[in-house]
Amino acid sequence: MAGERNTNTPAVQGASKFLDQFKYEVANEMGVQLGGDRTSRENGSVGGQMTKRMIQFAEENLKRGSRI
Numbered sequence: 001m002a003g004e005r006n007t008n009t010p011a012v013q014g015a016s017k018f019l020d021q022f023k024y025e026v027a028n029e030m031g032v033q034l035g036g037d038r039t040s041r042e043n044g045s046v047g048g049q050m051t052k053r054m055i056q057f058a059e060e061n062l063k064r065g066s067r068i
Helices: 016-030 040-064
Strands: none
Touching: 016 040
């Protein structure tokens, strides 16, 4: 949307590119087309799925004793 500001900053410098790619991969798998003309529910479902997958990844690494 015009004038929209994204104030989110990744915890790891340089991760923005990879997170953006991950976002579109998840949206594609879910069959969701991202965009300002979509509902908050559609766009937000992608963020929720991303969070779910990142937590699952972290839990699996913690279980194995790996440091993230």
